[in-house]
Amino acid sequence: MENITIAVVGLGPAGLTALKCLREEGFNAIGLERRDSIGGLWSLSSQAEFTSVLDGTVTNLSKFIVCSNRLASAIIRCRKDTFTKERYADFLTSAEAAEYFESYASHFGLHQHVRFGTTVRKVLRNQQDTAWNVHTIDAKGDSIEPFDKVVFCHGCETVPALPPMPNRDKFEGKVIHSQAYRSPSPFTGKRVLVVGNGATANEISLALSEHATKVFQAYRRGRAAYSRRGPDGLPFDAQSSWPGLRLKHFLDHHVPFLTRPLADRAVQAQMVRDAVRSEPVRRGESEAERRRHVEQRMRIDWHLLPCASMAHVHPVVQDEFLPALRRGDVIPVRGFKDFVDKTRVLLTDDAVVEVDAVIFCTGYGTDFGIMPELEMNGVCGVPLQSAEEVKRKKSGARVADYEITSDGLSDPPHIPRLFQMIFPPRRASSIAFISWMATQEVSWSVSELASMAVAQIWAAETA
Numbered sequence: 001m002e003n004i005t006i007a008v009v010g011l012g013p014a015g016l017t018a019l020k021c022l023r024e025e026g027f028n029a030i031g032l033e034r035r036d037s038i039g040g041l042w043s044l045s046s047q048a049e050f051t052s053v054l055d056g057t058v059t060n061l062s063k064f065i066v067c068s069n070r071l072a073s074a075i076i077r078c079r080k081d082t083f084t085k086e087r088y089a090d091f092l093t094s095a096e097a098a099e100y101f102e103s104y105a106s107h108f109g110l111h112q113h114v115r116f117g118t119t120v121r122k123v124l125r126n127q128q129d130t131a132w133n134v135h136t137i138d139a140k141g142d143s144i145e146p147f148d149k150v151v152f153c154h155g156c157e158t159v160p161a162l163p164p165m166p167n168r169d170k171f172e173g174k175v176i177h178s179q180a181y182r183s184p185s186p187f188t189g190k191r192v193l194v195v196g197n198g199a200t201a202n203e204i205s206l207a208l209s210e211h212a213t214k215v216f217q218a219y220r221r222g223r224a225a226y227s228r229r230g231p232d233g234l235p236f237d238a239q240s241s242w243p244g245l246r247l248k249h250f251l252d253h254h255v256p257f258l259t260r261p262l263a264d265r266a267v268q269a270q271m272v273r274d275a276v277r278s279e280p281v282r283r284g285e286s287e288a289e290r291r292r293h294v295e296q297r298m299r300i301d302w303h304l305l306p307c308a309s310m311a312h313v314h315p316v317v318q319d320e321f322l323p324a325l326r327r328g329d330v331i332p333v334r335g336f337k338d339f340v341d342k343t344r345v346l347l348t349d350d351a352v353v354e355v356d357a358v359i360f361c362t363g364y365g366t367d368f369g370i371m372p373e374l375e376m377n378g379v380c381g382v383p384l385q386s387a388e389e390v391k392r393k394k395s396g397a398r399v400a401d402y403e404i405t406s407d408g409l410s411d412p413p414h415i416p417r418l419f420q421m422i423f424p425p426r427r428a429s430s431i432a433f434i435s436w437m438a439t440q441e442v443s444w445s446v447s448e449l450a451s452m453a454v455a456q457i458w459a460a461e462t463a
């Protein structure tokens, strides 16, 4: 097994677990990481083209589940002491998450098997069809190295997705994607429009509200949201049992037409209950009136209800966001349509806002062009293409694998053809993608499970 060389591309949560599992099976695996540190986007980076959490980011899932999948418990075994209540709060800060990943790598002796400051440009099959040529660039320059197998863990939030903006040139203010945002200070004294209502948009709006003169947040529709803690103060996610979750996924798989609307309705009702909890009590108002009042405000003033189905959009944390809307620190407006002139932006309800800067928190795509021969699409009328063809068809190199259009419809997403969202069928013995798995639960521990599977399948094939 030690004769088999494996390149693990990217050393975020997925790459770390892949490297550990492959080395445990006896493979000669090494990690190639363009950053100078472990932890992926949890390792704060000042480089605008690297997706990074922010100083104040707090995980949206509690430490009880992000780091201790009931099956993939290697993490908890590794640093049991780290996760005691005394040491860390229930929801890890970005610094704690970064420290945790460092401790994981140290515990399993992974640092010595990682080449930092090494960017993988592309991975091509050699002419003899015997190995993968991994093209890299580091401080010394370009090089090509053959590997028997490659595991791609380069993240699924790498390429900024932006809506079309035909009149971009007319606007004279600052326009950035959230990938390049690091702190609110450059926006001090400015009027800012934040586009989107995901976790990043909410976090950035909240931070800006203490520095900018006005913060508008533009979104087309509501989004399922939850509070980190239940009424009893316990983390919401630590309360669902493993068998309960399995049952939910089983039903979601077999009767989605039944469970999905039910789950959406339950979450929307919970959103209102959470909002009622944080609403100041008015004299003489009954509980039912209070609830009606809050729901109306969420529906009409903030257009947070109804929200997109959770089957399509991840829910976000709303704890601090709703109070900011209530105080008027963040002003909700309709979706972004286009720029009008040097200071004005047009919204989907044809209203116009005057701002000095726009921050697009409109999500990311994945760069599959890193493996040009990877098969993409070939379903629902979208022709079968290689990742290289898809990338070439898009204008420029830095485009997402999907785009958001002004009417809210997406360009058909470009889907990689991966068995179990991991193995390209024709190359399953030598290529695996871990970051791409659309996780229904906790990406960190699910990627560990996927890493175990890949390492054991390849070990069994080799034995």
Ligand SMILES: Cc1cc2nc3c(=O)[nH]c(=O)nc-3n(C[C@H](O)[C@H](O)[C@H](O)COP(=O)(O)OP(=O)(O)OC[C@H]3O[C@@H](n4cnc5c(N)ncnc54)[C@H](O)[C@@H]3O)c2cc1C
Pocket: 009, 010, 011, 012, 013, 014, 015, 032, 033, 034, 035, 039, 040, 041, 042, 050, 051, 052, 053, 054, 057, 058, 059, 060, 061, 066, 118, 119, 120, 121, 153, 154, 155, 156, 157, 158, 200, 370, 434, 435, 436, 442, 443, 444
């Ligand atoms: C702002 C933000 C907040 C989030 N918050 C949460 C949260 O609270 N809870 C949660 O569960 N999930 C959260 N996520 C989801 C996040 O995707 C996962 O937590 C996790 O980081 C995914 O791990 P990964 O290893 O797949 O990817 P990443 O963490 O993105 O790591 C990929 C690594 O690959 C490296 N890389 C990329 N391309 C190359 C290349 N060509 N050559 C060499 N190296 C390369 C990158 O430098 C990086 O280190 C968040 C995502 C974002 C963007």
